[in-house]
Amino acid sequence: MNDLKVRKLPIHYAWVIAVTGTFCIIACLGLGRFALGMLLPSMAKTLNLNYSQMGFISTGNFIGYLISVFFSGFIVSKLGQRIFIFFSLLIVGISMLLLSFSNAFLVLLILYWITGLGSGGANVSMMSLVSSWFTKKNRGKGAGLMTIGSGFAIIFSGLFIPYVNQIRGSEGWRFSWFFLGAIVIIIAFLCLIVLRNRPSDMGLEPLGHESEKQNHNLISDKKGDSQSIYRNKIIYHLGIIYFLFGYTYVIYATFIVTTLVKERGFSESVAGTFWSWVGLLSLFSGPVFGIISDKFGRKTGLIIVFTFQCLSYLLVATKLPGIFLYLSIFFYGFVAWSIPTIMAAAVGDYVGPQSSAKAFGFITFIFGLGQITGPAIAGIMAQKTGSFSSSFYMSAILAGLAIILSMLLKKPR
DSSP: OHHHHHHTSSSOHHHHHHHHHHHHHIIIIIITTTTHHHHHHHHHHHHTOOHHHHHHHHHHHHHHHHHHHHHHHHHHHHHOHHHHHHHHHHHHHHHHHHHTTOOSHHHHHHHHHHHHHHHHHHHHHHHHHHHHHBOGGGHHHHHHHHHHHHHHHHHHHHHHHHHHHHHHGGGHHHHHHHHHHHHHHHHHHHHHHHOOSOGGGGTOOOBTOOHHHHHHHHHHHHHSOTHHHHTOHHHHHHHHHHHHHHHHHHHHHHHHHHHHHHTSOOOHHHHHHHHHHHHHHHTTHHHHHHHHHHHHOHHHHHHHHHHHHHHHHHHHHTTOOHHHHHHHHHHHHHTTTHHHHHHHHHHHHHHOGGGHHHHHHHHHHHHHHHHHHHHHHHHHHHHHHSSSHHHHHHHHHHHHHHHHHHHTOOOOO
């Protein structure tokens, strides 16, 4: 009966998977991670957190993310993506509920580390489904649709959190954490109900299936063993590029609101509006650059994205007049989630669908190393200089390096 219903759907069930993936990304990344930037100013004021402590809270989350990513490929091979995503999102939601009751830096650090554990597992598992449900020519579109979830969450947090703070005062961040955690738990059960690990579970083929080519890919991939992933130089090449993205983008995401409030003199509500614009613009980033990478190649997509990011970091670092700050927000938001979209598709291109979960998990582990070090170093630099300007200059230089490395990428066979 279930298979029959699926076949009568007006669209391929791969799109149902992708839309559900959008909600998954809203939960594990959009709310579990990117809401922090909006919550930090009020948390810092209430709990007397300094720049270094603010940076370490973010870094603690990414340490948890990194640990989770390291083990995700192995666990997914045993449980499958659907069950692992469900339990990962439960961890995210429950830890966020508990964050609302925190009164000390150490407690915040531990709980947000646990949030990172769940976020990493859910994100890697969800993005790896792209290679199972979409063939090569459609992977960028599928991954792009999923990644817009972060944009929706940023729009919501940028408007919702300042509103809550206006009503509930300096302790409003506690209500926000509790409410956002409840949303994540609801999404966890949605994913459990809707997701499936592979098209064959529902008597289907991947979207865009081309029988002879797809069968050849599946056969050739089954012959390889998992160790070949770690001997593949291109995976390390992609990993380094992903590291540079993780290191730089998270500095901007974590500290741009704090920079606007403490260094530029904006109110929290105005800074929240800026952050919401990042979210609105980012809705286009995944689909647009997923399509671009499908049509013109992953290399071209990466070069364009890192160019926009480099400009964004430079514009906010130089403290130029307001119009340049608007341009920085525009450049960052327009390409915000493009790199994960392109990377998820690129991994499938290079290693095939059967090995994509392990390969994407591995490069996401390297990406996580960048996310760990970025906020901590940026926080320390800001503590010493009294400004995040030097951190944004550093991000611009590393984005330039990523452009060069992207130019050196070879085409998949």
